[in-house]
Amino acid sequence: MGNEQMAEFFTKKLSDAKIHFERALDCKHTEFDDLYPYMIEHPQFFWYKRYVAWSELLTVVKLCEELSIPWAEQFTPAQTEYIGKRVMSSTVLDCWYETNDSKETVG
Template identity: 70%
Template sequence: MGKEPAVNAEYFIAKLNDAKVTFERALDCKHTEFDDLYPYMLEHPQFFWYKRYVAWSELLTIAGLCEELAFSWRDEFTPQQVGYIEQRVMSAKVLDFWFEKNDTKEHAQADQK
């Protein structure tokens, strides 16, 4: 038999950060790899909800694996985001407040530019 690969914290944290970026891009309706898998679905409004759900599931899965393997994954998120991940439910609150500055005047002005 071959040599067993070592479980590497850096690898999992990198994958966690990739999943975080994908989820954040899905929240912002930006292009992700998922768009390439289903290009014919881009015209359907429900596609964006499904895309967010898939990205959220990936993020939860990798965070769960990091937790089981005792890797420090919480440092990659704000305390508020850690709370959302620990609650595991992708609610309207997560969608609206993942980016903590969503409710600030600066965020609203940046969106208008």
């Protein structure tokens, strides 16, 4: 796999991880729901689902950094800062979208 192909591959994986995290934030269906359908009934499910999606996002970002593949342009400056801190805090959960008006619709 050439450098250009690898960059395209990881850019796609990064986009997928971002969408997965945003769908988890919005309490929308993700692959995680299919893996653990019995968990939907438990109150901690949505917290855990978000944690898994956040971990996936951080992992892909880390790989991009190690491979010198730019990743920050897919995120707002605030989101880039949250990712840099690596902690999924209440600020990340509450402020991932800068305002409700700028919130993207996740398909």
